[in-house]
Amino acid sequence: AQSVAQPEDQVNVAEGNPLTVKCTYSVSGNPYLFWYVQYPNRGLQFLLKYITGDNLVKGSYGFEAEFNKSQTSFHLKKPSALVSDSALYFCAVRDPGGNNRLAFGKGNQVVVIP
Amino acid sequence: DARVTQTPRHKVTEMGQEVTMRCQPILGHNTVFWYRQTMMQGLELLAYFRNRAPLDDSGMPKDRFSAEMPDATLATLKIQPSEPRDSAVYFCASGLPGGQGVNEQFFGPGTRLTVL
Numbered sequence: 001a002q003s004v005a006q007p008e009d010q011v012n013v014a015e016g017n018p019l020t021v022k023c024t025y026s027v028s029g030n031p032y033l034f035w036y037v038q039y040p041n042r043g044l045q046f047l048l049k050y051i052t053g054d055n056l057v058k059g060s061y062g063f064e065a066e067f068n069k070s071q072t073s074f075h076l077k078k079p080s081a082l083v084s085d086s087a088l089y090f091c092a093v094r095d096p097g098g099n100n101r102l103a104f105g106k107g108n109q110v111v112v113i114p
Numbered sequence: 115d116a117r118v119t120q121t122p123r124h125k126v127t128e129m130g131q132e133v134t135m136r137c138q139p140i141l142g143h144n145t146v147f148w149y150r151q152t153m154m155q156g157l158e159l160l161a162y163f164r165n166r167a168p169l170d171d172s173g174m175p176k177d178r179f180s181a182e183m184p185d186a187t188l189a190t191l192k193i194q195p196s197e198p199r200d201s202a203v204y205f206c207a208s209g210l211p212g213g214q215g216v217n218e219q220f221f222g223p224g225t226r227l228t229v230l
Contacts, residue, residue, distance in 0.1 A: 042223060046220070090157065106156040
């Protein structure tokens with residue numbers, strides 16, 4: 001079964017600094033990878049996805065993610081973090097050969113310090 | 115602005131009571147997912163439907179939970195009887211399964227359930 005790992009519980013970063021949220025995946029075959037963000041008391045919002053093609057995927061709010069097949073990683077990045085980026089970030093993977101289920105990671109709390 | 119709606123947003127009930135949560139998926143979406151989020155377990159998939167048919171409910175405790183789609187515009191999740199350990203935020207999400215591509219899921223705002 002497919003799975004993702006988000007190794008860090010919390011990521012602290014100063015406003016204006018680069019932000020990276022790590023994700024590694026495990027799936028047989030080629031993966032479909034997603035990043036979602038959850039603000040307090042809200043549902044998850046889609047940020048970006050990798051299906052095929054260019055390994056660097058650009059998404060909403062200035063976020064991007066890089067697919068690395070050899071390292072089975074899909075790290076989320078933003079060049080300059082904003083205080084408003086403080087939220088819970090989820091990585092997810094879907095097995096393209098299987099059903100429509102998404103396997104979510106446990107989430108990473110990002111705290112951007114003014 | 116199409117979005118998934120969920121009712122109620124908050125529910126406080128006593129142990130043993132029946133709880134019904136409702137979800138209206140985005141019009142035209144034919145897959146619906148129910149998730150449960152807790153601090154300890156994170157985000158868990160309870161059940162999902164395609165074209166109103168349940169495809170997978172292996173994540174759901176069968177003895178007390180049930181999920182249905184009476185029509186394409188309504189999905190329900192029921193807990194009977196409820197227990198304190200059911201306290202969580204329950205999310206509904208909808209989407210299209212994708213053909214050539216893979217489409218994202220759109221999440222509702224959630225129902226925060228507290229069972230006393």
